[in-house]
Amino acid sequence: MIELHNLKNTSRFKKRTKLLGRGPGSGSGKTSGRGNKGAGSRSGYKTRAGKIGGGVPLHRQVPTRGFSNALFKRSLNAINLETIERLYFDGEIVSLETLRQKGYLKGDSYGIKVLGKGTLSKKVSFKVEAFSTGAKEKLKIAGIEV
Secondary structure, eight states: OOOGGGOOOOSSOOOOOOOOSSOGGGSSOTTTTSOSSSGGGSTTOOOOTTOOTTSOOHHHHSOOSSOOGGGGOOOOEEEEHHHHHHHOOTTOEEEHHHHHHTTSOOSOOOOEEEEOSSOOOSOOEEEOSEEOHHHHHHHHHHTOOO
């Protein structure tokens, strides 16, 4: 009959406790694995999370006030004119959806910014969020309306 006093834990083995302070031959004698001197060698010692010995503690180094908008930043994906020249044909629309279809973009994106590296000879139209000044100038020269 199974009763509380004769239950046995058979799922894991019993871990042997480490004997400390049993002489130099035991491997953990004299200082008992605590090293020499300092707060860590004394009884009752507790470490605080982020403690840096001797320096300013981490919780005092990290700023605790204020607000940063960096967590909510929505950056645009960049594409150069030379890449548009390579990917698109005449009359196509450069947009987020078409770039995804062509395999240029993967994952989340908040929009496209056209940069001015290279030249564009094809007549394409744009449905993008931003243009660099260099790209605007090159497109104006090529006769493409921005």
